[in-house]
Amino acid sequence: MNSAGTPSRRIGVLLVNLGTPDSPETPDVRRYLNEFLTDGRVIDMPAAIRYPLFQGLVVPLRAPKSAKIYKQLWTDRGSPLLFHGLDLQAKVQAALGPGYVVAFGMRYQKPSIEKALDELREAAVERIIVLPLFPQYASASTGSVQEKVMEIVGKWWVVPSISFISTFTDDPGFIACFAALGKAEMAKQHYDHVMFSYHGIPERHVLKGSHKGYCKLGNCCNSYNKNNRYCYRAQCFETSRLLAKAMGLAPEQYTVSFQSRLQSRLRDPWLQPYSDEVLKEYPAKGIKNVLAFSPAFVADCLETTIEVGEEFKEMFEEAGGEHWQLVPSLNSEPMWVEAVAAMIKQA
Structure with a gap:
């Protein structure tokens, strides 16, 4: 301890999420999409x-459309992804105490990873633990954060010890918190079925990361093991199995699917089945009440609130469904704060 009562050797923690425009106006959305x-x-x-x-081509065409959607998402506090991240930072800092310095950054736009790392460097932390806030590892999310952190820190004259928490697919605290939110919704009414909808990625991304050609985009994901530990698809199925077990669901009571594909523009297959196609088939099968999770996201954002919560709801009702309910994300729920603090301490 120093004379001020603060531990002289502190650990830096960098929490990182994807990013958000500075505002829902088209120029800001264009800057975000460009990056x-x-x-x-x-x-x-x-x-x-x-x-x-x-x-x-793509960004100029997409930015005005995305800006309209961001305006639906925006709140008095601004972007949910940003303020939930800042809330999480403050609460994790309180949970960890003065032996840690917790910073928050975005992979794209503000607050930047570079600014957050500068805060940790100014605090003269002994080492840095980086937690990308993506439960399942993907090169396009966690991998990109890791690459950016090393690019920035690689320019420092003095480089501290740095470690990454690359995945928390099966972390007990993460699973318990999402399951608790799901159970709270299930206590309100009966649901015929549960959908676990994950952000999609191109199939080639999975195949490029396959360990010794293990991945076949099929039954290879029926178990989670050393050969597919960093396979995004396998991790999505494992998270779903653990959540289903925690909520007492049988295999026939839930579906794993993937959303947010760009296939129509890139003419490239993404992970299947596609959530928007699956949900349209539910009513014909007698599934009229659905509880939807988006367990690839730990904070409410455009892909959860708007896509799963509103757009999917509209599609489901148009197909003959009666009730569609999105389970809110973890945001800065007390259980989630405890889970993040526990992961940091374990690391």
Whole structure:
């Protein structure tokens, strides 16, 4: 302890989420999309193709449409992904105490990873633990954060010890918190079925990361093991199995599916089955009341609140469904704060 009563050797913690525009106005959304969609880990095309295609064509067309959706999402506190992240930072800091310095950054836009790392460097932390807030590892999310952190820190003259929590797919605290939120909704009324909808990625991303060709995009994901530990698809199925077990669901009572694909533009297969297609088939099968989870996200955002919560609800009702309910994300729930603090301490 120093004279001020603060531990002299502190651990830095960097929490990172994906990113958000500074505002829901088109210019800010365009800046965000430009940075996001030109990341080589997100769109794994050669730069000579990626930049002209997305900066010159895709982003200008998409930005005004996305801006309208962001306006639906925006609150008095701004972007939910941002304020939930800042709330989580403050609460995890309180839970961990003065032996830790907790910073929060976004992979794209503000607050930047570089700014957050500078805060930790100014605090003269002994080492840094990086927790990308993506439960399941994907090169386009966790991998991109890891690459960016190393790019920034690699320019420092003094580089501290750095470690990453690359996945928390099966973390007991993560599972328990999401299951508790699901049980709370199930206590309100009966549901015929549960959908676990995850953000999709191109199938080629999974195959490129396959360990010794283990991945076949099929039954290989029926178990979670050393050969598919970093397979995004396998992790989604494992999270779903654990959540189903925690909530007492039999295999026939839930579906695992994938949302947010860009296939229509890129003509490239993404992970299947597609959530929007699956949910339209439910009513014909007698499934009229559905509880929907989005366990790839730990904070409410466009993909949860708008896509799963509103757009999927509308599709389901148009197909003959009666009730569609989104389970809220973890945000800064007390159980989630405890789970994050426990992961940090374990690391």
